[in-house]
Amino acid sequence: MGRFSVSRWFAVLIKEFVQMRRDRLTFGMMIGIPVIQLALFGFAINSDPKALPTAVRAADSSVYARSLVSALGNSGYFRIVREAASEAEVERLLQAGEVQFALTIPAGFARDILRGQRPAILVEADATDPAATSNALAALQVVARTAFDRDLTGPALALRAHPDPVELRVHRRYNPEGISQYNVVPGLMGVILTMTMVMMTALAVTRERERGTMEALLAMPVRPGEVMLGKIVPYIFVGYVQVVLILLAAHHVFGVPMVGSLLLLSLMLILFMAANLAVGFTFSTIAKNQLQAMQMSFFFFLPSILLSGFMFPFRGMPDWAQAIGEVLPLTHFLRIVRGIMLKGSGWTEIEREVWALAAFLIAATVVALKRYRQTLD
Amino acid sequence: MTQQVATPAIDVHGLEKRFNGKTVVQDLTLQVPHGRIYGFLGPNGSGKTTTIRMLCGLLTPDAGTGTCLGLDIVKEAARIKRQVGYMTQRFSLYEDLSIRENLEFVGRVYGMDDLKRRVGHALERLDLVSRQHQLAGQLSGGWKQRLALASCLLHEPRLLLLDEPTAGVDPMARREFWDEIHRLAAEGLTVLVSTHYMDEAERCHAIAYIAYGRLMAKGTVDEVIGRSGLVTWTVIGSGLDRIARALAEDSRVVTVAAFGTTLHVSGTDRDALAAALAPLRADPSLRLEPGEATLEDVFILLMRQSRAELRAA
Ligand SMILES: Nc1ncnc2c1ncn2[C@@H]1O[C@H](COP(=O)(O)OP(=O)(O)OP(=O)(O)O)[C@@H](O)[C@H]1O
Ligand SMILES: [Mg+2]
Numbered sequence: 001m002g003r004f005s006v007s008r009w010f011a012v013l014i015k016e017f018v019q020m021r022r023d024r025l026t027f028g029m030m031i032g033i034p035v036i037q038l039a040l041f042g043f044a045i046n047s048d049p050k051a052l053p054t055a056v057r058a059a060d061s062s063v064y065a066r067s068l069v070s071a072l073g074n075s076g077y078f079r080i081v082r083e084a085a086s087e088a089e090v091e092r093l094l095q096a097g098e099v100q101f102a103l104t105i106p107a108g109f110a111r112d113i114l115r116g117q118r119p120a121i122l123v124e125a126d127a128t129d130p131a132a133t134s135n136a137l138a139a140l141q142v143v144a145r146t147a148f149d150r151d152l153t154g155p156a157l158a159l160r161a162h163p164d165p166v167e168l169r170v171h172r173r174y175n176p177e178g179i180s181q182y183n184v185v186p187g188l189m190g191v192i193l194t195m196t197m198v199m200m201t202a203l204a205v206t207r208e209r210e211r212g213t214m215e216a217l218l219a220m221p222v223r224p225g226e227v228m229l230g231k232i233v234p235y236i237f238v239g240y241v242q243v244v245l246i247l248l249a250a251h252h253v254f255g256v257p258m259v260g261s262l263l264l265l266s267l268m269l270i271l272f273m274a275a276n277l278a279v280g281f282t283f284s285t286i287a288k289n290q291l292q293a294m295q296m297s298f299f300f301f302l303p304s305i306l307l308s309g310f311m312f313p314f315r316g317m318p319d320w321a322q323a324i325g326e327v328l329p330l331t332h333f334l335r336i337v338r339g340i341m342l343k344g345s346g347w348t349e350i351e352r353e354v355w356a357l358a359a360f361l362i363a364a365t366v367v368a369l370k371r372y373r374q375t376l377d
Numbered sequence: 378m379t380q381q382v383a384t385p386a387i388d389v390h391g392l393e394k395r396f397n398g399k400t401v402v403q404d405l406t407l408q409v410p411h412g413r414i415y416g417f418l419g420p421n422g423s424g425k426t427t428t429i430r431m432l433c434g435l436l437t438p439d440a441g442t443g444t445c446l447g448l449d450i451v452k453e454a455a456r457i458k459r460q461v462g463y464m465t466q467r468f469s470l471y472e473d474l475s476i477r478e479n480l481e482f483v484g485r486v487y488g489m490d491d492l493k494r495r496v497g498h499a500l501e502r503l504d505l506v507s508r509q510h511q512l513a514g515q516l517s518g519g520w521k522q523r524l525a526l527a528s529c530l531l532h533e534p535r536l537l538l539l540d541e542p543t544a545g546v547d548p549m550a551r552r553e554f555w556d557e558i559h560r561l562a563a564e565g566l567t568v569l570v571s572t573h574y575m576d577e578a579e580r581c582h583a584i585a586y587i588a589y590g591r592l593m594a595k596g597t598v599d600e601v602i603g604r605s606g607l608v609t610w611t612v613i614g615s616g617l618d619r620i621a622r623a624l625a626e627d628s629r630v631v632t633v634a635a636f637g638t639t640l641h642v643s644g645t646d647r648d649a650l651a652a653a654l655a656p657l658r659a660d661p662s663l664r665l666e667p668g669e670a671t672l673e674d675v676f677i678l679l680m681r682q683s684r685a686e687l688r689a690a
Contacts, residue, residue: 216469219433220486221458374454376435 025288029295033302040306040321048135049316052100055082055093062110063151068121068166071147072103077136090124094173096349097335100126100133100315113148113165120167127172128338129183132313137170144168174342181254186341187310189246190272190333193239194304195297197273200235201280202293210289215376224372228365232277239273250341259344268336268350271357275329278364285371304330332356386411386536386567387432389443389450394427394436394590402427403590405441409569409583414562416581417571420680424590425571426466429538432569433463446536459487462529466540466571468521470528472514476505479513480528487532499527518545526554530561537561539570543577555580575672586676588683598672605678607631607670608647610654612640614663629653631681632674643674 020027054072058065072078082099084090090102104122106112112119123140125133148165175182205227208214217227250256279300287293305311307325314325325331332353339345339353347354387409394402402424409415417425430436432445434454443450445457470479480496489495500506503523513524526542537558543551555577558568562582570581578584578598585595594601612620617640624633624642629649634641644650657663 211472212465212467212469213471214469215435215465215467216463218435219458219461219463219465220483221455222486223455374434375437376430377437 023289023292025292026295029299033295033299036299036302040303044307044317044321045312046316046318047131047312049132049313050076050136051079052077052132052136052315053081053098054078054101054103055084055090055099056080056103056105057084057087057090058105058109059107060105060109064110064113064148065105067151068103068105068143068147071143072140075139075143077139092349094124094126095339095343095345096352097126097339101136116165118164118167120169122169122171124171124173127175127178128342129309129313130172130175130178130180131183132315133172134178140168140170182256182342183338184310185246185250185254185256186337187334189243189250190308190330190337191305191310192242192246193269193273193333194276194330195301196242197235197239197276198280198283198300199294199297200238201231201277202283202287202297203290204231204235205281205284206287206290206293218374218376224369224374228281228368228372232274232281235277236270236273239269243269256341258341260340260346264347264350265337265340268333268340268354268357271354271361272329272333272336275357275361275364278361278368279329281368282364282371285368285373304328307331309334326356327360329357329360332360384444384447385409386413387415387443387445387569389432389445390441392428392431392438392441392443394424394431395439401590402431402438402587405587405590405592407585407592407595409567411567412562412565413582414558414568414570414580416578416584417569417587418573418578418584418676419571419587423587425587426540428587429463429540429569429571433461433538434458435463459532460535462532462534462537464525464529464537464539464542466544468525470513470521470525472512474513475510476500476513476516476524477509479524480531483528483531489532495531499531503527519547519550522546523550523554535566537566537568537570539568541571541573543572543574551577578672586679588680589687591683593679593683594675602670602672602675605670605675606645607643607674607678608645608650609641609643609668609670609674610650611666611668612642612654612657612663613638613666614660616662620657620663624653627653632677634673641668641671641674643668643670643678645678 056069056072058069069080073080078101082093084093084102087104090104093099094102102124104124106119106121109119121144123137125137127133144166145164172178208217247258251258280297283293283296283300287296303324307317307321308314308328308330309325310330314322314331317325335353336345336350336357339350343349385408387407389408390406392402392405392407393400401422405424405428407428417428419425427436431438432443432450434450434457437451446460448457450457471482474482477496477500480499481492484492484496497506500509505520505524513521516524522542522545526539529537529539543554546554551574558570559580562568570577572578581598583595583597584601586593586601594604596604615638617635617638621633621635621640624630624640629644629646630642630653631644632641642650642654644653654665658665
């Protein structure tokens with residue numbers, strides 16, 4: 001018995017290979033996950049986001065203003081999507097996250113340039129995610145210096161010599177010091193909830209099947225909705241405990257502000273958790289054993305963390321990756337939680353994200369209930 | 378109510394179930410009157426569990442119709458579940474809940490009032506009051522079975538479907554279990570119980586024998602034995618092992634079973650069996666006596682017949 005026996009070792013080895021081959025899903029995941037990781041890290045992620053949506057409020061329609069706007073577009077970092085009419089509109093666009101930047105060109109812009117008075121351009125950046133704006137803001141300096149080169153000819157040529165014909169006033173909104181914790185810590189709440197909620201429910205139902213308790217449960221007069229809610233609600237409690245921990249740490253350890261309404265955030269948390277729990281429940285109706293349930297959860301977690309805008313700026317990703325990201329609940333929750341905590345967003349600013357989350361929740365619930373079998377067939 | 382009294386507790390016709398194209402239950406017709414204990418026998422993999430699952434709505438039959446307690450087994454499965462106690466073959470209570478917690482869970486699912494008293498009562502009957510806080514997973518195999526039975530009786534079902542409820546249970550507990558079943562049947566409960574034990578089959582009011590998915594025989598034990606037409610002889614003496622081996626090869630003999638100093642030989646044809654045994658009569662060390670066919674002999678015969686039919690088909 002004492003010596004290592006090659007034939008005994010071989011017996012175990014063969015058994016493991018046979019079992020591995022039998023579990024197709026696990027095998028598929030072992031191949032699929034690296035492929036997806038390669039695709040996501042290789043193609044989707046870009047830490048130098050370009051073409052960021054920008055609003056312009058121009059109180060001056062001179063050739064100089066137009067040159068500035070077109071130079072912005074040519075830099076590649078800015079994509080002018082809106083002409084804002086008022087300060088209030090600029091505020092709303094930033095708050096709702098529709099634009100990343102807003103430029104305000106003052107009245108008498110052309111006149112002041114020609115007089116060499118260095119008119120001030122107000123640049124407001126949504127700096128909740130400092131990584132998303134830093135390169136663009138650096139590029140802006142160059143744009144401001146060179147935008148008017150073609151216009152400043154003849155007698156005005158002398159003005160070019162001045163280092164900057166205009167003054168840039170950059171306001172990093174919501175996160176003036178560009179502290180990355182402001183962005184990461186609220187986001188982490190969503191990430192942790194996604195992980196626990198999906199995995200816990202996926203395991204909770206699969207466990208019943210694996211241990212054979214499902215047969216007795218199905219033989220009892222309990223409805224699918226009752227099973228589903230009964231299994232989901234305890235994890236919502238767990239989720240709230242996690243949230244309280246993270247919020248306390250955010251406030252006391254990392255000094256993340258809480259500008260908006262805690263009540264609104266709590267309500268949104270329910271919605272977000274429910275959406276993830278429904279995903280977990282759906283997985284549990286597909287997975288044959290707990291290992292598969294774990295892997296499916298991971299399969300969902302990976303794009304959630306990479307494509308939602310948690311790790312890398314959402315707007316830096318190619319369109320296909322953004323499209324996938326838009327489907328994921330974490331993407332919308334991140335916008336909501338950052339909006340509420342950092343920007344003080346209210347219902348109107350987050351409404352769109354809320355509907356997206358609700359739609360996801362409904363779809364996932366329908367799939368889960370449809371897939372939940374009341375028989376053993 | 379009146380309708381339920383008129384129709385049998387279980388009344389199914391032509392039930393069929395296929396898994397991946399393989400028919401595991403075929404054209405099964407079964408009636409079980411109210412207040413009866415009905416034994417369900419058959420070799421491993423013959424379709425007993427599958428049939429029971431169809432009866433309580435856990436599997437949808439591919440063909441056939443039927444009612445349980447007057448309710449359609451496909452359309453009214455939800456209502457059947459409320460009045461049926463199903464004990465699964467594999468232990469299916471929560472191993473990480475205590476005995477009491479398991480019973481309370483079941484009680485709550487059935488929406489029972491007076492939960493505390495009923496659970497307490499069940500624990501007393503099981504004689505598990507002192508161990509009620511022990512985890513169900515820590516119970517021994519036999520005790521698990523007894524707990525499972527208690528939990529499917531908790532909601533006072535009108536029909537009990539028991540899938541090998543006494544597998545691994547000691548003789549004493551098995552005796553108590555059957556006494557309990559008879560007491561419940563006397564109160565009007567109907568019981569369908571699958572088993573591999575012949576003595577248990579004999580304690581049933583009637584039995585059904587299924588092999589390879591097909592019902593081969595049904596009726597009381599005496600009827601089933603009588604209808605089989607088996608003739609049996611007992612051979613008493615020494616050197617029986619050698620004789621048994623020779624007889625087993627003989628096509629005129631259906632079963633040969635050695636019991637210590639006796640040999641139990643049966644066949645379907647009286648004269649042919651007599652001819653097969655003729656050489657033994659000449660041996661002075663052996664004595665031949667007419668015997669009685671047992672249920673086991675009948676089942677072995679039925680199993681052979683169904684296998685032969687299956688091959689012929
Ligand atoms: N879910 C399933 N998928 C595929 N085949 C199945 C399934 N369940 C049962 N079977 C097959 O159906 C046949 C009947 O099985 P069943 O469990 O009903 O037998 P049984 O009479 O209860 O046997 P035992 O006495 O061993 O418990 C078997 O051949 C089994 O392999
Ligand atoms: Mg079985």
